[in-house]
Amino acid sequence: MDRDADVIISGAGPAGTMAAYHLQKSGFSTLILEKSTFPRYKVCGAGLTHKILSLFPFDINPVIHTTVHSFRFSSGFADVFTRSSELPLMYCTMRDELDAYLLDKALEAGARVMTSEKVSSVEQDSDGIHVRTGKGEYRALYLIGADGASSLVARTFGLNKHIEWGMAWEAEVRSTTEMIDRYKDTVFLDWGSFPGGYAWIFPKKDHFSIGIGGPAHMARRMPGYYADFIAGCGIPVVETISNRSHPLPVRTRAATFHSGRVLVTGDAAGLTDALTGEGIYWAVKSGIIASDVLKDRMEGKISDLAAFSLRINAEIIPEMMEAVNISALFNTLPLKIHHWVRNSDRVWKAFGKVLRGERSFADVPLAFGKWRFLWKPVCLLASVISKQKEKQFMRHA
Numbered sequence: 426m427d428r429d430a431d432v433i434i435s436g437a438g439p440a441g442t443m444a445a446y447h448l449q450k451s452g453f454s455t456l457i458l459e460k461s462t463f464p465r466y467k468v469c470g471a472g473l474t475h476k477i478l479s480l481f482p483f484d485i486n487p488v489i490h491t492t493v494h495s496f497r498f499s500s501g502f503a504d505v506f507t508r509s510s511e512l513p514l515m516y517c518t519m520r521d522e523l524d525a526y527l528l529d530k531a532l533e534a535g536a537r538v539m540t541s542e543k544v545s546s547v548e549q550d551s552d553g554i555h556v557r558t559g560k561g562e563y564r565a566l567y568l569i570g571a572d573g574a575s576s577l578v579a580r581t582f583g584l585n586k587h588i589e590w591g592m593a594w595e596a597e598v599r600s601t602t603e604m605i606d607r608y609k610d611t612v613f614l615d616w617g618s619f620p621g622g623y624a625w626i627f628p629k630k631d632h633f634s635i636g637i638g639g640p641a642h643m644a645r646r647m648p649g650y651y652a653d654f655i656a657g658c659g660i661p662v663v664e665t666i667s668n669r670s671h672p673l674p675v676r677t678r679a680a681t682f683h684s685g686r687v688l689v690t691g692d693a694a695g696l697t698d699a700l701t702g703e704g705i706y707w708a709v710k711s712g713i714i715a716s717d718v719l720k721d722r723m724e725g726k727i728s729d730l731a732a733f734s735l736r737i738n739a740e741i742i743p744e745m746m747e748a749v750n751i752s753a754l755f756n757t758l759p760l761k762i763h764h765w766v767r768n769s770d771r772v773w774k775a776f777g778k779v780l781r782g783e784r785s786f787a788d789v790p791l792a793f794g795k796w797r798f799l800w801k802p803v804c805l806l807a808s809v810i811s812k813q814k815e816k817q818f819m820r821h822a
């Protein structure tokens with residue numbers, strides 16, 4: 426079969442570019458088809474937890490705006506406290522910069538990219554993959570769907586089942602120089618007053634990204650919560666540069682992430698977590714796993730791509746499932762947990778360790794020692810209570 430590349434990648438977000446980077450480094454050719462022109466704005470808080478650094482084989486400092494050492498917590502805009510860490514917890518960037526930087530790394534590694542090429546249909550047969558865009562047709566041996574939350578690739582191959590939907594809303598906001606300077610290493614987090622969701626402020630070099638997220642069925646309450654948050658957070662808004670919402674695909678159980686010659690990664694696979702909405706780390710990680718598995722397949726070490734689903738289910742889904750559990754527990758006892766974070770050094774340090782990748786969500790049940798056998802039933806009960814709270818909250822809308 427004549428082909429344009431060994432692997433076509435639909436989408437140049439972090440999942441797609443990191444898959445391309447690693448495939449190129451392993452000697453396989455890639456063609457990235459991206460519907461936008463780069464750099465492009467992306468609705469995203471663009472907060473990177475420290476653990477992501479271990480996934481990049483290069484320095485991402487050139488696109489880091491701020492390094493976060495402190496969290497300013499509030500619950501319902503009250504009961505405010507700040508906790509700090511000597512070690513960095515998070516980094517804030519802007520997605521137009523981060524994604525263009527990662528794309529450059531893929532290009533330097535030899536990837537081809539065609540922007541303003543929206544993939545409109547994909548087919549596979551025993552010879553390979555056939556991709557159409559508004560401008561042309563392309564062929565390859567394999568296809569990676571890295572085309573985000575509304576993934577055409579996932580829909581085409583039925584890989585979008587069992588995804589729960591969140592919604593997040595985000596604004597880029599200018600404030601005073603004094604505020605930008607004062608809070609340049611601080612993330613604001615308001616939790617506990619919007620069931621299943623929270624509000625955040627991420628500091629950027631010359632503005633703040635302010636957002637809220639929660640279950641999609643509660644989206645109509647978000648504008649009110651956002652307005653209250655802006656009024657109560659203590660950051661004066663000088664100008665709102667943009668203000669948009671976007672879906673968050675949340676995977677809550679094991680699934681199939683491949684179909685024949687096709688894999689889905691990142692948001693296309695539903696890999697944002699239910700607790701924080703973090704997705705960039707999982708996009709990069711799943712892109713790397715996709716490149717590993719395709720490399721093994723093209724070197725003839727494995728006979729199909731089932732290893733991809735196995736690895737996502739073993740290396741990512743357990744964290745997604747614990748995120749659901751912790752989120753349910755948090756929704757049931759928000760004030761208790763708020764106070765634990767304030768009063769217990771152990772809990773605050775554990776929070777930091779999760780952000781730094783020294784601990785994971787899967788370690789949380791272990792903290793309950795001999796009582797950890799109760800973790801699953803308690804979380805199950807919490808999820809019932811949590812759903813009830815969401816319903817009540819919506820009834821009072």
Ligand SMILES: Cc1cc2nc3c(=O)[nH]c(=O)nc-3n(C[C@H](O)[C@H](O)[C@H](O)COP(=O)(O)OP(=O)(O)OC[C@H]3O[C@@H](n4cnc5c(N)ncnc54)[C@H](O)[C@@H]3O)c2cc1C
Nearest residue numbers: 436438439440460470471472544572573593691692704705
């Ligand atoms: C408001 C909000 C705030 C968030 N904040 C954070 C945060 O602070 N930290 C964090 O870790 N995560 C955050 N997330 C989640 C994060 O944005 C995503 O999980 C992440 O972008 C997923 O990366 P990706 O590469 O899978 O997909 P994307 O980044 O969505 O990239 C997909 C790419 O595919 C392209 N594309 C789509 N369709 C086609 C097509 N048909 N043909 C060709 N190209 C196509 C798109 O243009 C895009 O460039 C947030 C999400 C939202 C909505």
